[in-house]
Amino acid sequence: MMYDTVIVGGFGHVGLPLAISLANKGQKVCAFDINREVGDLIEKGQMPFIEYGAEEILKEVINRQLFLSYDPKVIKETNTVIVIIGTPVDQHLNPELDPIIKLIHDYLDYFHDEQLIVLRSTVYPGTTEKVKNWFHQYGKKVDVAFCPERIAEGYAMEELQKLPQIISSFSDKGLERCRELFQLLTDDIICLEPIEAELSKLFTNVWRYIKFATSNQFFMIANNHNVDFYRILHAMTYNYKRAEDFASPGFAAGPCLFKDSMQLAAFNNNNFFLGHSAMLINEGLPNYIVSKLKEKHPLHSMTAGILGMAFKANIDDKRESLSYKLKKILMFESKCVLCSDSYIEDEKFVDHDTLISQSDIVILGVPHTQYKTITIPKGKIVVDIWNFWGNGSVV
Ligand SMILES: NC(=O)c1ccc[n+]([C@@H]2O[C@H](COP(=O)([O-])OP(=O)(O)OC[C@H]3O[C@@H](n4cnc5c(N)ncnc54)[C@H](O)[C@@H]3O)[C@@H](O)[C@H]2O)c1
Structure with a gap:
């Protein structure tokens, strides 16, 4: 295989720091994305957004360990695919599942049986199981996993190595493959079932949001007086x-x-x-x-x-x-x-x-x-x- 890992959405706020970190650990990584404007900057060794400590390493790894592509065919060239695209809510505040469904449909031909497919986007609970079922219905015997990203934007380069990694998959083999991948970053690994891992990510973020709301509410009460x-x-x-x-x-x-x-x-x-x-x-x-x-x-x-x-x-x-x-x-x-x-x-x-x-x-x-x-x-x-x-x- 040409690459150890292909990251779909590899130019994004989560995808790029992970791509740089894995490349820096010696993996041959391909960041695949559709945003050419951003790709042009990365190609020159420039970070398209602030991520402290990333640009120095990017300059070292680009076109040595880290390669960029706009062609989904690169997905064929690896046994490990990490998907990190945006997962927004729609105008009715319901989860927008279309981007992930579309991605699987559009790139279906390039996925193959030997692959581990890691969802790293924050997803609506149950998505990982649906993704696994879709792949299996289409006859692709891939291992599907959910391994959430928990970095604070701006501090990914440090936190990717400092934070424990939560991993989950549907089989022991899938889980072992996730462990091997994320052990490149840390030995501190927590295994969960996919639904637990999906909820752990959402609970983490929502807990933080509620903490801010508590403080903001108290601020308004005090300020009213x-x-x-x-x-x-x-x-x-x-x-x-x-x-x-x-x-x-x-x-x-x-x-x-x-x-x-x-x-x-x-x-x-x-x-x-x-x-x-x-x-x-x-x-x-x-x-x-x-x-x-x-x-x-x-x-x-x-x-x-x-x-x-x-x-x-x-x-x-x-x-x-x-x-x-x-x-x-x-x-x-x-x-x-x-x-x-x-x-x-x-x-x-x-x-x-x-x-x-x-x-x-x-x-x-x-x-x-x-x-x-x-x-x-x-x-x-x-x-x-x-x-x-x-x-x-x-x-
Ligand atoms: N930003 C954060 O700090 C953070 C932290 C933890 C988790 N997350 C989660 O990570 C996910 C991604 O967030 P982000 O901030 O990196 O988003 P982002 O918009 O910065 O990155 C997504 C990337 O995916 C690319 N993309 C979209 N569709 C594609 C396709 N079909 N094929 C190839 N590339 C495609 C985009 O061009 C973009 O570069 C979301 O689910 C988010 O909730 C974000």
């Missing part, structure tokens, strides 16, 4: 072990937590009050901030500036960022909206000095480290729900 939640948070968590993992309030967003909470809700016939409440609280935070600003200031005649548009600190990913939702609401409610982000290129954005000097209200959208030393002149209204600048969070 003009009390700074961070003074309470400090008292709750300082030298108090049982509360030390209490999350900080802030925009809880990104391409995973919301949609994975909705996948879990759909799996439980929409009987998921906790998940739906978390969604309403987290998604409602931008509206809450704007309504508070409207109560206290003549917002319609003011310029609002949003500093930080990425979905979390110190990365350039804007997918499902709540700063964009905030922008949309402010465009309706204020005189003018300015946006800035030190990592995201957008010709409509301004630099942070311009944003601060021209805005009546400065809202911190995401606490990128380099904003820490920014000084905001007296007289400006500052909204800092992260308490990043340490002057309190009351809106």
Whole structure:
């Protein structure tokens, strides 16, 4: 076989760091994808998004251990295929299964009996079994596995080797093959049944989403009474072990937590009050901030500036960022909206000095480290729900 591993979706936020890591462990890896624009950058040894520590290794492995392809025929050239494409929810917040079904149909001819097919995307529970059944119905005697990705975007290169790997398959042989693959990254391996592994990934993300929602709800309760939640948070968590993992309030967003909470809700016939409440609280935070600003200031005649548009600190990913939702609401409610982000290129954005000097209200959208030393002149209204600048969070 030409490759040890082929990664379908190998240019993505999850696929590329894994491809680089496996190549760095000596595997001959082919990253197969359909996005040529991104592929052109990777080919030159450039990371298409921020992933700390990845570019140095990419430059070493590209066209030596890591190869790129746009031709699905490469799937034939391996015994191990890892699939990591997006798994969104649709406009009714139901899981969108079409991308995976389409992928199997489109590339069916290239899969063969000797293969291990590892689903690494976060999937609606039961998908792995369906995928196995589809392959077997089509006469492909492949081993199908589900081995979830649990990295935090931006920190994959470190976490891929640090985090235990959860593996699951339908046969001992499938499981052994998964173990061999992921032992390249770590010896810390946990075996589950596929349905357990699917739920473990969703529970992990939804748990995090609920933690953020709890904090955001408490923040809003305190703020409704003009009390700074961070003074309470400090008292709750300082030298108090049982509360030390209490999350900080802030925009809880990104391409995973919301949609994975909705996948879990759909799996439980929409009987998921906790998940739906978390969604309403987290998604409602931008509206809450704007309504508070409207109560206290003549917002319609003011310029609002949003500093930080990425979905979390110190990365350039804007997918499902709540700063964009905030922008949309402010465009309706204020005189003018300015946006800035030190990592995201957008010709409509301004630099942070311009944003601060021209805005009546400065809202911190995401606490990128380099904003820490920014000084905001007296007289400006500052909204800092992260308490990043340490002057309190009351809106
Ligand atoms: N982003 C994260 O931090 C993270 C963490 C853990 C798990 N996940 C899960 O991983 C999965 C992928 O997320 P992502 O953020 O990497 O998405 P992404 O959009 O960054 O990457 C997906 C890649 O798949 C490619 N692709 C789509 N259809 C294809 C096809 N038919 N053939 C070949 N390539 C195709 C796209 O071009 C893209 O490069 C999702 O299920 C997500 O929930 C993401």
